[in-house]
Amino acid sequence: MMRLTISSLVITFFGFGILLSSCGEDDACVEVTWYQDVDGDGLGNPEVTFEACEAPAGYVSNSNDLDDDDATNTLVIDVDETLFQSDGNNLTITTVDCTLSDGTVTKCFQVVSNSVPVDHDMGPWCPSNISDDASEGGIWLEGGEVYDVDGAFIENMANFYGDATWKMYDDEGNVYITETQQDCIDAANPNVGDEYQNFCVECLPSYITDIAVSFLIPITPVFQNTPAQYQMGGPPGMNTIPSTRGIALNGVEFSAPAPVNNILGAYTLAPFDDAGGHINVNQGYHYHAATGVSYAVEQSDGHPPLIGYALDGYGIYARTDIDGNEPSDLDECRGHTDSVRGYHYHVDAAGNNNFINCLHGAYAN
Ligand SMILES: [Zn+2]
Ligand SMILES: [Zn+2]
Numbered sequence: 568m569m570r571l572t573i574s575s576l577v578i579t580f581f582g583f584g585i586l587l588s589s590c591g592e593d594d595a596c597v598e599v600t601w602y603q604d605v606d607g608d609g610l611g612n613p614e615v616t617f618e619a620c621e622a623p624a625g626y627v628s629n630s631n632d633l634d635d636d637d638a639t640n641t642l643v644i645d646v647d648e649t650l651f652q653s654d655g656n657n658l659t660i661t662t663v664d665c666t667l668s669d670g671t672v673t674k675c676f677q678v679v680s681n682s683v684p685v686d687h688d689m690g691p692w693c694p695s696n697i698s699d700d701a702s703e704g705g706i707w708l709e710g711g712e713v714y715d716v717d718g719a720f721i722e723n724m725a726n727f728y729g730d731a732t733w734k735m736y737d738d739e740g741n742v743y744i745t746e747t748q749q750d751c752i753d754a755a756n757p758n759v760g761d762e763y764q765n766f767c768v769e770c771l772p773s774y775i776t777d778i779a780v781s782f783l784i785p786i787t788p789v790f791q792n793t794p795a796q797y798q799m800g801g802p803p804g805m806n807t808i809p810s811t812r813g814i815a816l817n818g819v820e821f822s823a824p825a826p827v828n829n830i831l832g833a834y835t836l837a838p839f840d841d842a843g844g845h846i847n848v849n850q851g852y853h854y855h856a857a858t859g860v861s862y863a864v865e866q867s868d869g870h871p872p873l874i875g876y877a878l879d880g881y882g883i884y885a886r887t888d889i890d891g892n893e894p895s896d897l898d899e900c901r902g903h904t905d906s907v908r909g910y911h912y913h914v915d916a917a918g919n920n921n922f923i924n925c926l927h928g929a930y931a932n
Contacts, residue, residue, distance in 0.1 A: 682820065686817050785931055821853075
């Protein structure tokens with residue numbers, strides 16, 4: 568009797584031991600690459616890597632250190648305010664004192680913009696008839712793709728979205744379009760009423776003659792080991808990260824993603840123009856996609872051109888170079904480092920209704 572009890576105890580312990588060790592080996596752990604950080608500046612050396620589930624001591628998740636012997640030697644490029652395009656009216660840039668999200672007390676550029684691009688026209692957005700070609704309308708972003716909002720797109724919406732409720736035109740093929748500033752305000756409301764169902768919503772440049780939007784950008788970016796993630800909703804005050812992604816070199820805002828599900832859920836369409844922008848009366852004209860239209864500063868080494876700055880002061884560059892190649896080593900924010908530009912971002916594909924995924928630098932509070 569006694570012997571039985573002991574042996575069953577042993578079996579139990581033995582079984583438990585096997586269970587423990589097999590748990591350790593079969594753990595659903597995904598090994599990722601870690602980069603050595605000898606100088607402790609939070610930037611990893613791309614040349615010295617280690618594959619593991621969790622960061623070994625002295626290793627970090629990014630490969631952004633150009634010189635891992637010297638924490639002070641990392642290339643940091645200041646915002647160049649001379650690269651912003653101005654006609655004397657569209658924007659003013661002043662230097663102000665500011666405190667960043669990591670506590671750094673520094674200087675920022677305060678960019679105040681009337682939101683009107685000086686390098687390209689705004690619109691068109693909504694075609695007026697289903698016979699119109701692509702030059703009469705803007706674009707729509709869906710599932711990573713950019714679609715021309717021409718007459719055929721409007722005519723095909725019931726098919727495109729698999730929902731017969733869509734019919735945005737009358738018997739003569741004329742597209743229902745918001746007509747007044749009040750329509751543009753009401754139809755852009757999150758609780759848009761049924762009266763705007765099947766309306767193409769467009770707000771015109773004549774509605775935004777008195778806009779002044781302000782952006783505060785650290786002149787000298789400060790890299791953070793842990794990127795700041797953009798918030799989608801959530802309780803106010805939990806996160807101070809600005810929702811604005813950045814500012815184009817023509818002073819136009821790179822906005823948070825357009826709420827396309829809300830827009831479509833109300834059976835409205837609020838197209839972007841071919842430059843990826845549209846208007847609301849509070850923000851003025853703003854971009855939701857980088858389509859290669861806005862002013863860009865070419866790079867002498869063939870790297871994709873600079874199109875603007877993120878709100879942490881790091882440059883935002885086009886997605887692809889002249890050969891159509893996208894960098895393959897972007898981090899979770901869509902950033903990487905090179906020996907000319909230091910840390911910088913590459914913008915997302917236009918069809919993704921997105922610019923960058925997070926901020927790797929401190930932002931102005
Ligand atoms: Zn918008
Ligand atoms: Zn790059």
